[in-house]
Structures are given as structure tokens and as C-alpha cells.
Amino acid sequence: MNFVFRGNEILLRDSDLSLPDARWCAWAGVPVDAFHPLWLTDGCEDFCAHVGPEVEAPPGFSFHRLRAVLAQLGEQGAAVSRAFQVSEWVRTHRYCGVCAAPMLKSNTELCFHCPSCGFSAYPRVSPAMMVLIKRGDQLLLARHSAYAQARYTALAGFVEAGENIEEAIHREVLEEVGLRVRDIRYFGSQSWPFPHSLMIAFTAEYDGGELRIQEDELDDVRWFGPGDVLPPIPAPESVAGRLIRANLSPDLLLQL
Numbered sequence: 001m002n003f004v005f006r007g008n009e010i011l012l013r014d015s016d017l018s019l020p021d022a023r024w025c026a027w028a029g030v031p032v033d034a035f036h037p038l039w040l041t042d043g044c045e046d047f048c049a050h051v052g053p054e055v056e057a058p059p060g061f062s063f064h065r066l067r068a069v070l071a072q073l074g075e076q077g078a079a080v081s082r083a084f085q086v087s088e089w090v091r092t093h094r095y096c097g098v099c100a101a102p103m104l105k106s107n108t109e110l111c112f113h114c115p116s117c118g119f120s121a122y123p124r125v126s127p128a129m130m131v132l133i134k135r136g137d138q139l140l141l142a143r144h145s146a147y148a149q150a151r152y153t154a155l156a157g158f159v160e161a162g163e164n165i166e167e168a169i170h171r172e173v174l175e176e177v178g179l180r181v182r183d184i185r186y187f188g189s190q191s192w193p194f195p196h197s198l199m200i201a202f203t204a205e206y207d208g209g210e211l212r213i214q215e216d217e218l219d220d221v222r223w224f225g226p227g228d229v230l231p232p233i234p235a236p237e238s239v240a241g242r243l244i245r246a247n248l249s250p251d252l253l254l255q256l
């Protein structure tokens with residue numbers, strides 16, 4: 001399969017969102033040496049490439065916004081996530097970050113080596129946490145101000161250098177909504193390739209504090225429980241959607 005990215009877009013056939021084969025890639029003018037194998041196994045048949053803004057889609061294909069179509073790609077979504085991250089890593093590691101010499105790609109691992117100073121660069125993965133705070137049969141859901149028509153979802157934020165993930169949860173919860181939490185429990189995780197996050201989701205119990213909103217990040221935060229009207233929540237394909245659905249009270253679940 002060929003994964004061709006242009007900025008934050010992926011080349012897909014319009015009729016069924018399938019990936020282009022080599023013939024269509026050649027039609028679009030994507031050079032063969034732009035493709036990088038997605039896996040290190042012998043006979044790898046999955047390749048990814050990042051193309052410039054001047055590249056046009058061949059007939060019947062379009063460049064689709066990756067963020068918009070990722071959930072529709074089903075089982076192929078994981079391979080698309082990897083392909084986007086590998087192609088971004090290739091695009092941004094042509095030169096050594098230490099001595100600026102051209103980098104060489106390893107044949108035995110997903111790694112660029114600098115032949116001049118020995119520096120190595122691997123694809124970066126940035127852990128982020130998501131936490132759904134529970135108080136009895138109520139859940140705390142927030143709407144982010146960065147996105148117009150955003151859904152209500154769990155709190156989330158990046159793990160900072162030097163932190164463990166529990167510390168990141170306590171810090172983000174206190175910063176964003178002014179609360180303390182306890183009984184942090186792992187729920188699940190999801191690769192989030194924008195550009196290279198791993199979203200790790202948890203539940204936690206409310207442990208005190210008065211609700212207050214960090215207004216530059218959130219525009220509404222509320223407890224939702226029995227008797228409330230359920231607001232729009234993330235799709236079930238996302239870890240956020242699964243996390244919230246797994247913890248909704250029965251009457252809110254019926255509103256989906």
C-alpha cells in the first residue's frame with residue numbers, strides 16, 4: 001500500500017477512501033525514491049511518502065484532511081497513523097540536529113545516523129494523558145475553546161519533561177479545573193499522529209477542590225449525571241469516546 005501525505009492531508013480514492021497504487025502515484029508525479037518502507041521486515045509492501053504542496057491528486061483521488069478521515073479508515077487507521085509519523089520523521093530528519101551533516105537511514109532499525117558525529121534520531125513519540133474525573137455517578141466533561149463546535153470530552157494534556165504520568169494528571173487537573181483527584185486507573189491508549197502523540201487514558205475519582213475553568217484552554221466544564229441532557233461527545237472510534245461511553249450513567253447512555 002502507498003501512503004502519500006501532503007501537509008496534514010492523505011491521498012485517497014474519493015469513492016471508497018482506498019489508498020493509491022503505484023500507477024496512480026506515478027501519475028501524480030511522486031518519485032519512486034520519495035517512498036520509504038513502513039516496516040523493517042523483508043518484502044515490506046507498505047510505503048509512505050511526503051510530497052510538496054505543488055503535487056496534485058490524480059483523477060478520482062483527493063488529498064483528504066487526515067484528522068477528518070482517520071476515524072473512517074477503520075482497521076487501516078493504525079497503519080495510516082504509523083505512515084504519517086514515519087513520513088514526518090523522514091521529512092524532518094534530513095540533517096543532523098547536532099552538526100548539520102546529511103543523515104543516513106539505517107537498514108536494520110527505524111533510525112537515522114549521522115556519519116559525521118554519530119548522533120542517532122528515532123521517530124519521536126510524545127505521551128499525553130487523558131483523564132475522566134468521576135464524582136459518584138457524575139462525570140466531568142469539558143469543551144475546549146480551541147475548536148469551534150467542539151464536543152464535550154475528558155481533560156487531556158502532554159506529559160512534561162521529568163514528570164511521570166500520575167504527576168502530569170494531578171498537575172493538569174489542578175491547572176485546568178482547580179480540582180484534586182485520587183484512585184487513578186488506567187483505561188486504554190491510542191496513537192494520535194498529530195504529529196506524534198500517544199494518548200493514554202485514565203479515570204480518576206474527585207478528591208476535593210472547587211471547579212474553576214482555565215479560560216484560555218476551556219470554555220465550559222460541567223458535571224454530567226442522571227437527569228442531565230448529554231452534550232455531543234467524541235466518536236466511539238476515539239479513546240476519548242470509548243472512555244466516556246464506558247463510564248456514562250445508564251440514562252445518559254440511552255441518550256446516545
Ligand SMILES: [Zn+2]
Pocket residue numbers: 096097098099100101114115116117118119
Ligand atoms: Zn552529526
